[in-house]
Amino acid sequence: MQKRWRLSRYRVKKILMCFCVDITAGKTALLLGYNRHTAERYFTLFRERILEYQHQALMPFAGEIELDESYFGARRVRGKRGRGAAGKTPVFGVLKRGGQVFLTVVRSCSKEELMPIIQGRILENATVYTDGWGAYDGLILNGYDHYRVFHSRDEFARGKCHVNGIESFWSYAKRRLAKFNGIASARFVLYLKECEFRFNNKGQDLFDILCKNVLQI
Secondary structure, three states, X not given: OHHHOXXXXXXXXXXXXXXXXXXXXXXXXXXXXXXXXXXXXXXXXXXXXXXXXXXXXXOOEOOEEEEEEEEEEOOXXXXXXXXXXXXXXXXXXXXXXXXXXXXXXXOOOOHHHHHHHHHHHEOOOOEEEEOOOHHHOOOHHHOOEEEEOOHHHOOOEEOOEEOHHHHHHHHHHHHHHHOOOOOOHHHHHHHHHHHHHHHHOOOOOHHHHHHHHHOOO
C-alpha cells in the first residue's frame, strides 16, 4: 500500500483526517488546496483498503442476531414493488445486537442466495430475528433459534422479537450515501463497506485505526 502514495505521508494524513470526519473529496480538495482528482484518488484508495480490511477483520457472529435485506440505488420504478424492485441493488445485512454489522451485495434475496451467507457468518445456536420473508424459512433446521415478526400483518415488534436494529442501520447508511448524489455501480460496494466500517467503529478514533491497522502509514 505504501508504494501507492504519491504525496508525502504528512499530506496523505491531512487528506485522511478529512475523510475520517466525513468531509467529501470535493470539499477536502478546497480545504487543503489540492486538485479534486487527487483527493478523489486517495479517498478511493482508503475505501479499497477498508474493503480488504473488513473482509479480514470480521469474525462470525454469535448471540442475538438480526437479519434483513434492503435496496439501494435508483428510485422505485412505477408499478414495481416489493423485494427485487427494478433499478435497485439488493444488500443483505447481518447485525449482532449491541455489536457489529456485516453487509454484502447479493444478486437476489432468495433462500439459495442468503442461506450460505447466513451459515458462513452466524455460529450455530445463535438466536436469530427476521421478518417474515420466505428466504428465512428453515433457519431452525440449520441450528438456530429463529424468531420472526410479520410486517405484512402490521407487526413490527413483539418484546425482543424485532429487527429494529438492522432497520436503523439501513436508515443511517442511506442518509449517509445520499450526500454523494449518486454512486457509480462499480464503486457502490466501496461506499457500502465504508458505512459498515464507520458503524462498527463508532465512538472510536477512526484516524488512529486507519493509520495503524488499515493503511499502516
